[in-house]
Amino acid sequence: MSSQSPVRGTAPGPRAEPVQRLLFGGVYGTVLASALAAALDHDSGPSNPGYDALWILVASIATAAAHGYAHSIAHRTVGEEKVAAGTLRSVLAEWPLVVAVVPTLALLLGASAGWWSEGTGINIALGINSAALFGWGLLAARTAGQAWTSACRVGGVDVLLGLFIVAANILSH
Template identity: 50%
Template sequence: MRHRAHRFHRPATPRRATSRRPSETTLFSGVYGLVLASALAAALDSPGEADDPGSDALWVLLTALASAAAHGYAHVVAHRLSADGGGARAGLRAMLAEWPVVVAAVPTVALLLTAVPSWWTETRAVNTALVLNTLLLAVWGAWTARGAGRGWTASLRAGITDMLIGLVIIVANALIK
């Protein structure tokens, strides 16, 4: 009799997307928002200038909003000639779909705002935001790799690779200042 075990063996496949897993757009925009907020916070905290963390927090937030709107509008412009058109309503939806850019900037904005009442210096708030955002990039990279069905080693490698983006900003901040 022939061995039939092969009928019950399922090849390893990546896990299917669930409703709990963020979309590719959400992930893209979230990473973009973290990197944008980190770069802005680092650039706005200039040595020798008076601390103004409230103004810097506002700039980070407004830039995240403007970037989200611009990115959404770029999708509108890119699809303007396509057959699906969509009109103004589709354009507004495309811009609103970029909300993760703004949400990803919120931790940086919040940390800058904690420096307003002099709980700590703006520089410490910025440095903390840079470290936090770098760790968030690492966790997000590893988490998405695991969600895509990769093993722990590959997922950790992905997280470390994503973390390098934040480390580049930290090193650039240290070298420039």
């Protein structure tokens, strides 16, 4: 791929999901995982990173299902048959949102295994997620045909989402 040609079309894979779906799910899931991890507060009791990881996973699945369902309803046409199949496809197409929370889950599960503290896992997750937001912004801009310099600026703006969550986490604790 040359430095001037953007990434176009669809992402590789058996179902060739549109790049836009990947970008949306990636950004949304990364921000969701960061916000939920930053909100973990165990001032009233002992930390349980395994339990916290489970709830982040449940929240991401529920969010993906709700978004897919809402998308299906918004695009439903009068007289459309096989509504259930279309709705199920729309819900399943939200898989990138769930996959985007995996780094946060892995770090919390590592804390659950005793490899590091939950606080350390959350801090690392917030850093990784901020870097991922830069990557999502860069990919989105390149997909839209922007040059590398402007794509890096877009990635930098996306990082601000992550830094906002990090700042909120610091201020709330």
